[in-house]
Amino acid sequence: MAVAAVLALSGYFYYQNRVLEKELTARNELRLGLLKENYNLKNSIDELNKQSEEDQELSKWAVVNLKNEGLADPVNDLKADLMKHPELIPYEGVLGGRMGFYSENGIRIINDRVFAYFEDGHIGGYMVLKYKVSSGGKISWKVLYSKLEDGE
Numbered sequence: 001m002a003v004a005a006v007l008a009l010s011g012y013f014y015y016q017n018r019v020l021e022k023e024l025t026a027r028n029e030l031r032l033g034l035l036k037e038n039y040n041l042k043n044s045i046d047e048l049n050k051q052s053e054e055d056q057e058l059s060k061w062a063v064v065n066l067k068n069e070g071l072a073d074p075v076n077d078l079k080a081d082l083m084k085h086p087e088l089i090p091y092e093g094v095l096g097g098r099m100g101f102y103s104e105n106g107i108r109i110i111n112d113r114v115f116a117y118f119e120d121g122h123i124g125g126y127m128v129l130k131y132k133v134s135s136g137g138k139i140s141w142k143v144l145y146s147k148l149e150d151g152e
Contacts, residue, residue, distance in 0.1 A: 091146070
């Protein structure tokens with residue numbers, strides 16, 4: 001009788017071990033699939049970011065001219081300079097916020113114009129600016145249009 005009980009328990013534990021192994025294998029396959037999907041999504045995001053950067057690049061002619069005026073990396077130099085000039089924004093911040101250009105992703109260089117998003121953390125808006133680069137890389141800005149978002 002004891003031998004039969006031991007055999008029955010052994011069979012039960014063997015069966016449970018096989019069930020657990022199958023479940024573990026299924027979970028590992030699911031995990032691997034999720035890791036692959038995550039990797040593919042990251043690559044897609046990187047590709048979209050790269051395309052977005054390429055879409056806003058200046059023409060080769062404009063890049064050469066801006067480099068001749070003293071900008072080492074024209075697109076990034078223009079963005080960085082604009083971010084230092086919140087005084088160009090003709091609106092006051094609300095609830096203690098300060099208006100500014102806080103994200104390079106919100107700034108698009110389009111020939112000699114710039115389309116930029118500004119905000120104070122509570123409200124935001126858009127503006128179109130014109131820039132001029134003088135010898136030595138000095139950038140001057142002129143606001144052509146600005147508008148607060150409607151909040152809708």
